[in-house]
Amino acid sequence: MPRALITGVTGQDGAYLAQLLLEKGYEVIGVMRRSASSDIIGERLRWLGILNEVALVEGNLVDLSSLIRLMQEHRPDEVYNLAAQSFVATSWRQPLLTGTVTGLGAANVLEAVRIARPEARFYQASSSEMFGKIQEPQQTERTPFYPRSPYAIAKLYAHWMTVNYRESFGLHASSGILFNHESPLRGIEFVTRKVTDGVARIKLGLAKELQLGNLDAKRDWGHARDYVRAMWLMLQQEHPGDYVVASGRSVSIREMVHMAFAHAGLNADDYIRVDPKLIRPAEVDVLLGDASKARQKLGWEPTISLEEMMAEMVDADLARHRAKMSAG
Numbered sequence: 001m002p003r004a005l006i007t008g009v010t011g012q013d014g015a016y017l018a019q020l021l022l023e024k025g026y027e028v029i030g031v032m033r034r035s036a037s038s039d040i041i042g043e044r045l046r047w048l049g050i051l052n053e054v055a056l057v058e059g060n061l062v063d064l065s066s067l068i069r070l071m072q073e074h075r076p077d078e079v080y081n082l083a084a085q086s087f088v089a090t091s092w093r094q095p096l097l098t099g100t101v102t103g104l105g106a107a108n109v110l111e112a113v114r115i116a117r118p119e120a121r122f123y124q125a126s127s128s129e130m131f132g133k134i135q136e137p138q139q140t141e142r143t144p145f146y147p148r149s150p151y152a153i154a155k156l157y158a159h160w161m162t163v164n165y166r167e168s169f170g171l172h173a174s175s176g177i178l179f180n181h182e183s184p185l186r187g188i189e190f191v192t193r194k195v196t197d198g199v200a201r202i203k204l205g206l207a208k209e210l211q212l213g214n215l216d217a218k219r220d221w222g223h224a225r226d227y228v229r230a231m232w233l234m235l236q237q238e239h240p241g242d243y244v245v246a247s248g249r250s251v252s253i254r255e256m257v258h259m260a261f262a263h264a265g266l267n268a269d270d271y272i273r274v275d276p277k278l279i280r281p282a283e284v285d286v287l288l289g290d291a292s293k294a295r296q297k298l299g300w301e302p303t304i305s306l307e308e309m310m311a312e313m314v315d316a317d318l319a320r321h322r323a324k325m326s327a328g
């Protein structure tokens with residue numbers, strides 16, 4: 001039975017990746033940081049019905065010794081580093097924490113692999129945010145980076161450390177440059193989920209309006225369920241590498257918002273208010289990925305459209321709020 005260790009297992013991607021690997025017959029070790037709220041922290045795994053199937057172990061990205069011990073104890077065949085301070089807006093308010101967890105934390109995981117489990121295959125969760133102020137209209141693995149936030153800068157360090165450990169020590173280390181991907185399990189502070197939660201609350205009479213920031217930014221969105229499959233495929237290749245994972249379609253926040261409201265039979269213009277406090281100090285105006293390499297080498301294809309995903313997310317948030325209302 002192959003064994004995978006996932007950092008960030010309590011997050012959106014960690015939950016979907018754990019589900020995929022369990023379906024494929026893996027033993028899944030999920031690294032969880034100690035928290036006073038650990039009883040509610042496994043909610044995403046519970047939502048997918050796999051909380052009891054994942055072996056949850058304690059560790060923290062900023063504690064190298066905890067990571068080395070985990071490698072020694074569990075001897076994973078595959079290590080997926082998904083843990084991060086992952087919210088761009090927070091990265092300006094907590095830039096040093098973001099650098100420590102999202103940047104140096106990845107280096108800690110690479111060090112733990114190099115020291116204690118060099119035969120393991122390693123995946124780094126890199127981000128399209130690294131392209132930032134885009135240098136080419138459609139971004140590939142060869143497009144130069146121009147990060148625009150402390151988050152993106154930390155991710156860039158982690159990305160190059162992954163490339164460097166591959167080249168320096170021969171680790172089977174791959175970096176997935178994933179464009180935005182969402183789902184009903186997306187953190188509520190990210191724009192798609194904030195919108196679908198807002199739509200549900202407005203529809204059910206729990207709110208009257210929704211405050212948003214820059215509606216003109218454009219993103220290339222996909223579904224997390226499709227994107228975690230690309231992570232797994234990267235680690236099944238004979239040789240490690242870097243891959244852009246994207247849908248190849250760029251849509252404005254405004255258009256996505258209209259899509260979500262329309263699914264609930266509402267007109268977004270009646271409810272959206274722009275709050276200048278939500279405008280970022282530096283913006284990534286537009287992202288559009290070219291996943292040709294992933295298509296050709298991994299045989300990867302996205303299967304869920306933005307429209308289908310937004311509908312699934314609105315329906316899930318409606319169901320969540322209805323359940324809360326009927327529970328009183």
Ligand code: NDP
Pocket residue numbers: 007008009010011012013014031032033035041059060061062081082083084085086087101105125126127128177178179180181182187
């Ligand atoms: P989430 O924010 O949902 O999950 C982040 C995870 O990291 C959580 O499990 C969190 O634990 C954990 N974590 C945070 N700090 C630490 C720490 N110090 N030690 C151990 N674990 C920690 O992110 P996603 O699932 O959306 O994304 C997964 C990865 O992919 C992230 O690295 C993200 O930056 C990256 N990425 C995501 C994209 C997206 O569109 N979703 C796009 C490109 C890259 P806890 O539950 O305790 O907070």
Ligand code: GDP
Pocket residue numbers: 088089129180189190191192194211212213214215217218219253278280283284
């Ligand atoms: P990001 O691409 O990782 O930063 O993902 P987000 O979902 O946080 O943001 C995507 C885009 O939506 C960015 O250009 C934001 O400026 C824009 N946006 C507009 N309003 C909001 C909002 O209220 N919350 C968030 N999170 N983003 C918003």
